[in-house]
Amino acid sequence: MLIEFTDKGLYCSAGNFYIDPWKPVDKAVITHAHSDHARWGHKAYLSHYLTVPLLQARLGPQQYQGIGWNEPVYMNGVKVSLHPAGHIIGSSQVRVEYQGEVWVVSGDYKTENDGISGAFEPVPCNTFITESTFGLPIYTWQPQPVIFEQVREWVQRNGKARQNSVFIAYSLGKAQRLLKALEPLQQPVYVHGAVWNMHQALVSAGIDLPPVQRITPETPKETFQSAIIIAPPSADGSPWMKKFTPYEVGVCSGWMQVRGNMRRRNADAAFALSDHADWPGLLSAVKATGAQQVYVTHGFQSAFSRYLNEQGIWSAEVKTEYGGEEETEENTVTEDNTTGGAA
Template identity: 55%
Template sequence: MAKKPLLEFTDRGIYCAKGKFYIDPWKPVDDAVITHAHADHAYMGHKHYLAHHLSREVLLYRLGEINLRTVEYGETVMKNGVSVSLYPAGHVIGSAQIRVEHKGEVWVVSGDYKVENDGISTPFEPVKCHHFISECTFGMPVYQWKPQVQTFNEINNWWRGNLHNGVATVLVGYSLGKAQRILQNLDLFNGKVYTHGVIENTNEALLRNGVLLNPTARITPESSKEEVRKGIILAPPSSVGTPWMRKFQPYSFGYCSGWMAIRGAKRRRAADRGFVLSDHADWDGLISAIDATGCESVYLTHGYTATFSRYLNEIGFDAHEVHTLYGDEEEEEAPSQPPPEGEELNSLKKVSPSGGDLEGAGVL
């Protein structure tokens, strides 16, 4: 009789029967371990929550008064004889990979992650394991990120050009993760950063949690339009095309997302400029992260799961697709017309993966 796996994929979420807990469940459960506070991973209705302490105030802001326990990275919690610990995922502030161990068997659930140090999130740390449950939002070789310093140079030059041309600058990014990354990496050469209320509420929650952020000013009905237009305006995707944004006309509107790497994505979002900036790993980052775990098998939860699992199997991994409800966070919504799969498959690199400087790191 086959041994029952330590983690299972159920219609409620990823389940540990021995520990009697779920990881990022999307239906109400008694005991939930949460990788991060994005809406597709942190749902309302659970009796008990466990998350990293830097997610605390954002989870309370988003979910209300929940029964929440928080821990530090590397701290171990025992659940019915199963060891649970959290390690940095590098996705957003407070994001974590969940390491689960029982009788020497180790599984890691990545949640969402990126391997580039963004200067605000705790950098990704590979964790040795037997089984790795990974996202692959950008699991196609067309997705190759430039170093973020290049992207921010483009953003700063665009902002300077807008000032020279007498138009306001509106930069759009998701309120948790992208907005703080932008805020901490902008060259604040021309004064204030002004924020939409949703972003400012998120910033205030992070500040209550002890996170240090550059100063911002909330845009209110009393805000001077002339003064706001002299700075840079950070807005969430939900504000695009609304009267709130139109009141700053004339403006130039930029959109920050990994989907900006696709031809036509900027046009579909009606943006003047598209900046390729994602809080998810690109093609090379996914491969290096998976390789660095030393895992025997990998399970892909969301993204280009069919293409990416096929490629991983071709280069020697034991890869599987699984069905989950992850991947619907506002900023990284998949394009309505993804690139032709056949075209992108032609550029798949038939080489063995290399962990690079990730190789050998992490814990078992």
């Protein structure tokens, strides 16, 4: 096998490197900067150059190497290149080629072009390693423009009722897409410190994003009148939210496709805005690679793998330590709005 599934992560023995390892290693190729794929402790990191400032913000000073998409690097004769995954800014698929065999590790991806993350690029290969976060037919997303319009309409309704609109969205990926959705309203957007940190890292790297204002302990409560606030999941229900009263909460997550999840989260509004591929996207991505064998990682891997086998595509499940950023945020929230971790 060109890539082995080990207790440290996906390992290419011929090139002596790992892809998104979850235990410390010497050489790590990183698909993107979410915490379940990019962990602290590796001796050397290789990623897309737009991922580097995000890794720096989250992991601090390390040995980083940034490259562009489709810019080959050779490790012990193994050809490695990165290709757009469309998941978040800088997210990449990893193509590994050695002695005529090609494997592609997708990391996390979505097939709808969100306008800021780079359009997903199907990469022909012999073996494809795919996520399956939303690998069930029930998960079929509405087009992004439709969801963006729903977002703006909700804000406008809250404004007329003199309520603040608090969006719960992951600080890296979802928050940046929300800013683009809200831009036409031409209203100030206030953000939690975790969102601010990622915003600053991206803007400093040259990414064009709408301006935001950081919420600090000194920000007067009177500032928030029919205001727009973006906060990570860890802030939801915390004392930090008190100063926004009266407010409504809108949760942005693919899990909101299932109505019961909205009730369980005590959300006032739900937007099924996901940075992962839906069921049709997963199927189209797999088929576009032309892969003879497919390994399915985190998510509904059992159902998705079984369906691929039924369609005549050899598939097997693989256990990894990926997954979770749709539901959790690694930053903790305190009364003074400081955040734990690197972000």
